Amino acid sequence: ETGVTQSPTHLIKTRGQQVTLRCSSQSGHNTVSWYQQALGQGPQFIFQYYREEENGRGNFPPRFSGLQFPNYSSELNVNALELDDSALYLCASSLATGGEKLFFGSGTQLSVL
């Protein structure tokens, strides 16, 4: 049973650029959630995807967008990067959309200069 994998592990971008982060969910999981974790903070919910549709969104602007593919893998896209977007981006998969334990990947560390 493979776990949640994220790529790349580290990324450096400049302000105003766009970035795409990728996530492969754990085998058998149809739900993917994305979280942003700033240094010294707890993870903050960005959005969730279930069966290729967005199924809930946190307090993040529209320049944060996502996709889920038929194999349940997912992408997080961030446009017009800002310095405050520097954070660890975590992907988590689960068997259902609410109340299920989340299985997290190791994250992508994004630095915006």
Place this chain on the structure above:
Amino acid sequence: EDQVTQSPEALRLQEGESSSLNCSYTVSGLRGLFWYRQDPGKGPEFLFTLYSAGEEKEKERLKATLTKKESFLHITAPKPEDSATYLCAAWGQTGANNLFFGTGTRLTVIP
């Protein structure tokens, strides 16, 4: 506004010295309280889910409890490998699909 507060922010224990971590929450219609462990450079790892006040769950040296206002993670006779950041998260009625995380307690167990 939903809020989850963890204390202390950091805790240093001698090996074998038991203690408790606190998670206070104000969440509309709590449906579940989760505990996760996070090691440096890794994503959080699931420990427990508690659904109702009075519920307790145990795993090795860890025991989680839940009241109507807070949750405790009790660590009995900790070992150095228990060193990590412990996060609690609330699942409530607001934003039905997301977990609302606290900022964590960074635990260091000294041999």
